[in-house]
Amino acid sequence: MNDFSLPKRVDVAVIGGGPVGGLAACALAQSGVSVALIEAADPAELGRPGTDGRAIAVALSAQRVFDGAGVWPLMAPEAQPILEIRVTDGASPLFLHYDHAALGEAPFGWIVENTTIRRAVHQRLAALPAAHVAAPARAAAVERGPGGATITLADGRTLRAALVVGADGRASFVRKSAAIGVNRLGYGQSGIVTTVAHQQPHRGIAHERFLPSGPFAILPMTGNRSSIVWTERLHLADAIVGQDDAGFLAELETRFGDFLGPIALAGPRFHYPLTLQVAERAVCRRLALIGDAAHGMHPVAGQGMNMGIRDVAALAEAVVDAARLGLDVGGPDVLAGYQRWRRFDNLLMLGLTDALVRLFSNDVGPLRLARDLGLAAVERMPGLKKTFMRHAMGVVGDLPRMMRGEVL
Amino acid sequence: MANSSLPKRVPPARIREREGTASSEEVARFTAMAEAWWDPWGKFKPLHKFNPVRLAFMRRKLAAHFGRDEAAARPFEGLTLLDVGCGGGLLSEPLARMGFTVTGVDAGDKNIGVARIHAAQSDLAIDYRIGGPEDMDSAAFDVVIAMEVIEHVPDPAVFLGHAARTLKPGGAFMGATLNRTTKSYALAVMGAEYILRWLPAGTHDWRKFVKPSEFAAFLRAEGIEISEMKGMEYVPFKDEWHETRDLDVNYMLFGTKG
Numbered sequence: 001m002n003d004f005s006l007p008k009r010v011d012v013a014v015i016g017g018g019p020v021g022g023l024a025a026c027a028l029a030q031s032g033v034s035v036a037l038i039e040a041a042d043p044a045e046l047g048r049p050g051t052d053g054r055a056i057a058v059a060l061s062a063q064r065v066f067d068g069a070g071v072w073p074l075m076a077p078e079a080q081p082i083l084e085i086r087v088t089d090g091a092s093p094l095f096l097h098y099d100h101a102a103l104g105e106a107p108f109g110w111i112v113e114n115t116t117i118r119r120a121v122h123q124r125l126a127a128l129p130a131a132h133v134a135a136p137a138r139a140a141a142v143e144r145g146p147g148g149a150t151i152t153l154a155d156g157r158t159l160r161a162a163l164v165v166g167a168d169g170r171a172s173f174v175r176k177s178a179a180i181g182v183n184r185l186g187y188g189q190s191g192i193v194t195t196v197a198h199q200q201p202h203r204g205i206a207h208e209r210f211l212p213s214g215p216f217a218i219l220p221m222t223g224n225r226s227s228i229v230w231t232e233r234l235h236l237a238d239a240i241v242g243q244d245d246a247g248f249l250a251e252l253e254t255r256f257g258d259f260l261g262p263i264a265l266a267g268p269r270f271h272y273p274l275t276l277q278v279a280e281r282a283v284c285r286r287l288a289l290i291g292d293a294a295h296g297m298h299p300v301a302g303q304g305m306n307m308g309i310r311d312v313a314a315l316a317e318a319v320v321d322a323a324r325l326g327l328d329v330g331g332p333d334v335l336a337g338y339q340r341w342r343r344f345d346n347l348l349m350l351g352l353t354d355a356l357v358r359l360f361s362n363d364v365g366p367l368r369l370a371r372d373l374g375l376a377a378v379e380r381m382p383g384l385k386k387t388f389m390r391h392a393m394g395v396v397g398d399l400p401r402m403m404r405g406e407v408l
Numbered sequence: 409m410a411n412s413s414l415p416k417r418v419p420p421a422r423i424r425e426r427e428g429t430a431s432s433e434e435v436a437r438f439t440a441m442a443e444a445w446w447d448p449w450g451k452f453k454p455l456h457k458f459n460p461v462r463l464a465f466m467r468r469k470l471a472a473h474f475g476r477d478e479a480a481a482r483p484f485e486g487l488t489l490l491d492v493g494c495g496g497g498l499l500s501e502p503l504a505r506m507g508f509t510v511t512g513v514d515a516g517d518k519n520i521g522v523a524r525i526h527a528a529q530s531d532l533a534i535d536y537r538i539g540g541p542e543d544m545d546s547a548a549f550d551v552v553i554a555m556e557v558i559e560h561v562p563d564p565a566v567f568l569g570h571a572a573r574t575l576k577p578g579g580a581f582m583g584a585t586l587n588r589t590t591k592s593y594a595l596a597v598m599g600a601e602y603i604l605r606w607l608p609a610g611t612h613d614w615r616k617f618v619k620p621s622e623f624a625a626f627l628r629a630e631g632i633e634i635s636e637m638k639g640m641e642y643v644p645f646k647d648e649w650h651e652t653r654d655l656d657v658n659y660m661l662f663g664t665k666g
Contacts, residue, residue, distance in 0.1 A: 009531045032481030130481070146446075147529025160531060323481070325463040326502025328530065333448045333456065 006132055006159050010034040011329050012319065013151050013161035015139050015174050017043065019056070019114060020291030020308035021167025022121030026069040027316040029131035031408050033323050036159055038151070039135035043122040052114040054193050054270070055219060055227035057082065057206070059109045061403040062309040066120075068402045070127075074120035080222045081107035083204035107204070111219045111227060134159075142177045144286040148330065163319065163330030164287045170277065172293035178284045184277040189214050190237030192230040194269040195221065196252070199261030202226055209255075216255050225266055230255065237271045282342055283335040288315055294342075313400035314341045320408045341400070445496025445522050454606045455498055455556070458649040461640055462555060462660060463502050465651060466582055469636065469662040470551060473580045482507030487550040492541045492571050493557025497523035497534065504532050508551065511535045513544065541570035549574050555584040555660070558623070559616050565626045572630030575665045581632050584640075584660040588617035591656045620655050627663055634663040 014025045017039025025037040039046070046052075058066065058079070066072040084099050085108060100107050125131045138154040142164055151159045166174025175182070202220040209216045214231030221227050230252070232240060240251050249265055256263055277296045282289050291308030318338045319329045327334065402408060448456040467478060476483040484507035491500045494512030496519055504510045504527075512534055514520050520538045527534045537543065541552075552575045558564040568583075575581055586596050593614050600606040624634045638651050640658040649658075 032479075034481075145529070147526065148531065162530070323505075324479075325460055325467065326505035327459065327463070328501070331448065 006036055006134055006157060007034065009148070009160040010036045010132065011161065011323060012036075012163045012165060013038065013149070013159060014165045014167055015142075015151070016166065016168030016172075016291075016293070017041070017046065017118075017122070017133070017135055018167065018169065018291070019117040019121060019305065020312060021165070022118065022125065023066065023069055023071060023309065024165060024167060024290060024312045024315065025131055025133075026071055026121060026124045026128065027065065027312055027402065027408070028319060029125070029128040030069055031316070031320040031323070032130055033319060033329065034130045034132070036132045036134060036161065037125065038137050038139050038153065039133070040138045042136045043118070043133070046115070046118040046122070048115065052118075052270075054114045055111050055195070055221060056114060056117065056305045057109050057219060058112055058309075059306045060106050061399060062306045063110060064405040065309050065313045065402045068405070068408065069124065071117075071120050071124045074123050075112055075116050078116045078222055079110035079112045080220050081204055082109050082111060082206045082220060083107055085206045085208065087208045087210070089210045108206075111206075111221050113221070113227075139173060142174060142287075144178070144284075149286045161330070162286070162328055163334075165315065166287065166289045166293040167291050169292045170275075170296045172279075172289065174287065175279055175289055175293050178287050180284060180289070181280045182277045183280065184275055187274045187276070188234050189231050189274045190234050190271045191274050192228070192232055192237055192241055192269060192271045194228050194230075194252075194265065195225055195267030196228060196256070196263045197223075197225050197266040198263045199224065200259075202260060211255065218256065224260075226260075228252070228256070231274065232271075234273060241269050241271045281339070282311075283339045285332070286330040286335075288335060288338055290315060310400070310403065311342055313402040314338055316402060316408060317400045445498065445519070446526055451608070452496075452498070454600065455495075457642075457647070458640055458658070459498060459502070461649040461651055462499070462584060465638055465660055465662075466503070466553070467506065469582065470580055473662075473664065474550070480507075484508045488548070489551040489553065490541070490544060490549040490571075490574055492552060492554045492567075493560070494523060494536065495519050497526055497536070499553065499555055500534050500536070501527060501530060501532055503553075504534050511537065511544070511549070513537050513539050513541065515540055541567065541574055544570075544574045546573050547576045549579060550576055551580045551582070553582045555582070557585075558583065558618055559585050559612060564616075564618055564622075565629070568623075568626045569630055572627060572632055572665070575632070577665055579665050581627065581663045581665065582660065583623060583627075583663075584658065585623065586612065586617045587656055587659055588614065588619050589656045592617060592658075595657050620659060620661070623661060624663075630665075632663045632665050634661050637661045 011033045012028055013036045014021045015038045017037050021037065025035045029035045063072060066075065084097070086097055122133070125133055134153065139151050140154040141152040143150045144164065148160050148162050149164045151161065151164065153159070164174060166172050168174055201224055204220050206220060207218040213233055213236070216231065217229040219227040219229065240248065243251065245265055248269065253263065275296065279289055279294045282294045290311035292304070294311065295307060297304045297307070315338050318334050318341070322329050322331070322334045445452050471478040471483055474484070474487060487508055489503055489508040489510050491503065491510060491512040494500045494514045497512055500510045500512040500523065512523060514523070515538065517538045520536045523536045527536070552571050554568065554571050558567060561567040572581065586592050597612055597614050601609045601611055620637055627634060637655055638660050639654040639656065640649050640660065641652040641654060643650055
């Protein structure tokens with residue numbers, strides 16, 4: 001794809017071809033908005049299993065966005081539905097139990113590997129005439145002016161776009177190029193991510209355990225495999241991941257338990273320092289930030305990617321509505337609409353997740369009792385529990401059309 | 409595919425004295441505001457605000473008339489459109505993006521200057537000319553629009569006569585203006601200009617507002633039959649304009665030439 005010829009001008013240039021940026025490009029191109037996707041890595045490499053250990057819990061509303069963009073059918077065979085969620089607090093006997101059947105037919109969500117999403121997204125882009133992919137390619141400069149932005153690639157090619165979308169992750173170059181600051185909060189924790197194989201089937205049950213060092217999640221994947229998201233104190237995480245396989249497995253087994261029979265390592269292990277960060281602004285002249293470039297969060301509630309997908313749905317709706325009327329898709333009113341829509345939503349979710357982590361990463365006696373009682377109380381109040389469940393599925397609040405399963 | 413229908417380069421500016429359809433006071437008034445055309449929160453905020461409702465109406469009616477797919481990215485590819493009184497190009501640009509080959513004509517040379525600069529910045533090829541509809545060839549356009557302009561010309565009947573002449577038989581005409589009612593005086597003149605200060609005081613002269621029946625009569629005299637009229641109303645808590653059946657203040661119309 002090195003020599004892929006780019007058009008001189010597109011409506012939207014998306015910088016960053018990860019799951020969120022790739023999905024944004026699909027959603028826009030599908031509606032006839034011309035898009036150039038600029039991705040630093042080779043798409044063939046991006047989709048190769050083992051290059052990214054993370055798996056994502058795709059909430060129901062996010063699944064609708066993948067579906068609306070024509071990506072879901074390409075990833076569905078490798079998506080494991082979550083049928084039940086069990087939340088426990090350390091050694092406490094009190095626990096929360098969510099069963100999807102209480103809300104209807106649809107599962108809570110699906111566990112999908114990052115690499116699967118990347119592969120599906122790039123497969124979909126290749127089939128969309130309005131999408132142009134430059135990869136591997138790196139944006140070296142972004143100049144924004146009246147009427148459009150000029151993007152200069154590291155190989156010297158230039159491209160004009162009415163709107164630049166920064167989907168280039170936590171260390172976003174696009175964000176820096178616009179001198180948008182970030183507010184960052186460290187947790188002193190690291191997220192260890194890996195995949196295990198187990199003897200017994202998981203029956204679609206996800207487990208979230210609040211251990212003294214932080215949340216430990218077992219997420220069901222296709223086959224007899226589960227994805228592990230294991231939060232550990234920063235100084236310990238290095239040591240744990242750095243052990244040989246046998247040592248790491250032994251450490252993992254003490255937390256995982258034997259309820260699914262013997263377990264074995266089934267993928268590489270990674271760890272990521274956990275920080276909460278929010279860009280000061282999600283928009284600027286002819287520029288919008290989506291996904292981790294705009295907001296990164298602790299993975300405790302599995303909402304990080306889902307928030308990014310919500311960004312995609314909100315931005316795609318604002319851009320496509322403007323494009324249908326022939327309006328400037330990078331105009332200040334379009335961007336203000338996106339910013340208004342996302343800002344409150346993101347801060348609310350970041351606040352909730354942050355509070356949850358602080359509450360559950362603490363082993364102080366009275367706090368522990370309070371949360372045990374809290375969990376038990378939630379279990380006993382069907383109305384409240386339903387609200388939590390609907391939140392986990394992402395079907396709460398004023399949703400963009402794509403998240404409601406409607407066409408753009 | 410867009411390249412095949414790009415208009416020829418704009419000929420050297422034909423700046424000449426107006427004796428025809430736009431009064432010099434009006435030209436001076438709008439020219440004074442020209443720089444602010446493209447700021448959605450600037451002096452032309454009201455025009456930007458009701459652009460979506462005007463464009464949605466145009467897109468819907470024109471797609472139906474020409475049998476084009478409304479969901480397509482550029483549904484009007486291959487059709488020509490004349491924007492009479494195009495100002496800074498607030499409608500010309502969106503219509504060009506919808507696929508029309510657009511010619512914009514305006515009596516204010518500063519307006520045309522702003523429009524040309526902005527179209528170039530937006531990489532849009534639009535043929536902007538200083539002048540009025542009387543300067544254009546007969547039966548040259550598939551669509552002619554006169555939006556928010558006839559209330560600013562000295563003789564709307566003469567102005568619309570020229571505009572209608574440029575339309576091909578079977579073509580579509582779209583217009584919009586302010587009705588001459590007590591309500592429009594209260595809202596559009598006192599409200600928008602003096603109370604809310606949306607527009608500079610003196611932008612509109614209420615006596616020159618045109619009733620829907622008069623607008624339709626002017627056009628009928630030129631062989632254009634009006635088939636639909638819609639009002640536009642401002643919804644304060646949403647800060648948006650909506651389509652309505654009430655024609656008392658702002659209204660738009662659609663007609664075809666037999």
